[in-house]
Amino acid sequence: MDNTDTSLSRAAGAETPAPEKTTIVVQSGDFDKLQSAFIISNGALAMGMEVSMYFTFWGLTRLKKDGGLDSGPLSKMNMLGLGKWMVKRRMKKAGAVTLEHLAQDFKELGGKIFACDMTMAIMGIKAEDLRQDLIEEYCSVGTYIEEARHSTITLFI
Amino acid sequence: MDNTDTSLSRAAGAETPAPEKTTIVVQSGDFDKLQSAFIISNGALAMGMEVSMYFTFWGLTRLKKDGGLDSGPLSKMNMLGLGKWMVKRRMKKAGAVTLEHLAQDFKELGGKIFACDMTMAIMGIKAEDLRQDLIEEYCSVGTYIEEARHSTITLFI
Amino acid sequence: MDNTDTSLSRAAGAETPAPEKTTIVVQSGDFDKLQSAFIISNGALAMGMEVSMYFTFWGLTRLKKDGGLDSGPLSKMNMLGLGKWMVKRRMKKAGAVTLEHLAQDFKELGGKIFACDMTMAIMGIKAEDLRQDLIEEYCSVGTYIEEARHSTITLFI
Numbered sequence: 001m002d003n004t005d006t007s008l009s010r011a012a013g014a015e016t017p018a019p020e021k022t023t024i025v026v027q028s029g030d031f032d033k034l035q036s037a038f039i040i041s042n043g044a045l046a047m048g049m050e051v052s053m054y055f056t057f058w059g060l061t062r063l064k065k066d067g068g069l070d071s072g073p074l075s076k077m078n079m080l081g082l083g084k085w086m087v088k089r090r091m092k093k094a095g096a097v098t099l100e101h102l103a104q105d106f107k108e109l110g111g112k113i114f115a116c117d118m119t120m121a122i123m124g125i126k127a128e129d130l131r132q133d134l135i136e137e138y139c140s141v142g143t144y145i146e147e148a149r150h151s152t153i154t155l156f157i
Numbered sequence: 158m159d160n161t162d163t164s165l166s167r168a169a170g171a172e173t174p175a176p177e178k179t180t181i182v183v184q185s186g187d188f189d190k191l192q193s194a195f196i197i198s199n200g201a202l203a204m205g206m207e208v209s210m211y212f213t214f215w216g217l218t219r220l221k222k223d224g225g226l227d228s229g230p231l232s233k234m235n236m237l238g239l240g241k242w243m244v245k246r247r248m249k250k251a252g253a254v255t256l257e258h259l260a261q262d263f264k265e266l267g268g269k270i271f272a273c274d275m276t277m278a279i280m281g282i283k284a285e286d287l288r289q290d291l292i293e294e295y296c297s298v299g300t301y302i303e304e305a306r307h308s309t310i311t312l313f314i
Numbered sequence: 315m316d317n318t319d320t321s322l323s324r325a326a327g328a329e330t331p332a333p334e335k336t337t338i339v340v341q342s343g344d345f346d347k348l349q350s351a352f353i354i355s356n357g358a359l360a361m362g363m364e365v366s367m368y369f370t371f372w373g374l375t376r377l378k379k380d381g382g383l384d385s386g387p388l389s390k391m392n393m394l395g396l397g398k399w400m401v402k403r404r405m406k407k408a409g410a411v412t413l414e415h416l417a418q419d420f421k422e423l424g425g426k427i428f429a430c431d432m433t434m435a436i437m438g439i440k441a442e443d444l445r446q447d448l449i450e451e452y453c454s455v456g457t458y459i460e461e462a463r464h465s466t467i468t469l470f471i
Contacts, residue, residue, distance in 0.1 A: 020463055025312070027193055029233065032371050036341055036470075039432070043455035049463065057189050058233050076343065076372050087436060094435035118196070121251035122244060141200035148310045149177055149206065153462045155339070155470040156193075156312040182469070184350055186390065214346050215390050275353070278408035279401060298357035305467045306334055306363065313350075313469040 021050045021151040028157055029058030030075035037157045038102035045109035052147045056116035063131045069099035112136040178207045178308035186215030187232035194314045195259035202266035209304045213273035220288045226256040269293040335364045335465035343372030344389035351471045352416035359423035366461045370430035377445045383413035426450040
């Protein structure tokens, strides 16, 4: 198997001083999936990458002022007999931090949060209903594609 | 179905070693996840990228003639008190289009839909049961890898 | 845990600027999603790519000795009237193999499985509770980012 295209894309990359990027669509509002999204994002930021997170559908509802980042359900309730209360207690014991804390770290490390404007229209969510302290920009799919096409890591969570 | 836009993106791609590609595995049959898949895909096509969608498992069942693209459930029923009926009504009000409409646009913009042949075997689905007007090819994982390894955006939805 | 297969693929990679990689986060413990993860991974390995899988949350619980790879639920139970029993029977008829078989193939083809140490702490899982015959390394997010930033295919399943 030849790797010609890989060498070409590396050569192309060498011509531009573009920083490495991670771009994540956050469609899920599940507690554990948001946690993975932020842990991956903060890890990438800590390692010198740029990171953009696009909150859409149920993910966006977690950015509502009256919603609360940490109030989402687990994606698999009661599996192993572990409820959310148990997971949170063990997280605390394991030194894992809250989603609110992870989101604050994300902002401080220079990460950018985008809010999907179509979701806002469909769900009847106004900008003032959302955590404007966390959101960088209200945008549509074009903004996402523009970031993602220049990213080395692209995920849909 | 014409491929005008694809030829345009190919022309643009000719300036560089390979055209930019987006490759999405659609495993979910949920209404809102299919919507995200098509909105991202159509956005990428509109911005000159090539796009391949691989429908597998529950995603593929949405391409059945008797299934109906728009008949899938929401991934989070009743969250926020929003049923699917409510989401659809608000989508209409917000100017958002149906999955059927998004799929037609996808084809017209030059996007390619692949059907997973292993899913067909497992679920007992025949080619004539599927929306052959939308499907480009019936294939296995090798075809997916070949497209994905040359893609800048890869997602699993 | 020997790395014989890995060193072979690294040697092959040394002939080119960098070997192509696929990196997958496996957060879901659903039977059908694990199946997609392994089918994609084994396909990529068979086509000469390197593959790393990062098992976290519910995905990691499937690697417990007393859990069983093949014992996870379907992500959409009863859809189309297809229960897991029916899916498994049809898989057998269609010549599709078990997750246990897919995981063994993955190892033999040189793939690497990483276990998320934070999930282990949160869920109270010890290394000896896990399938050490399958796991390459116990690690945190930094290891994932380091692999993913050099990957052409990145997925979150």
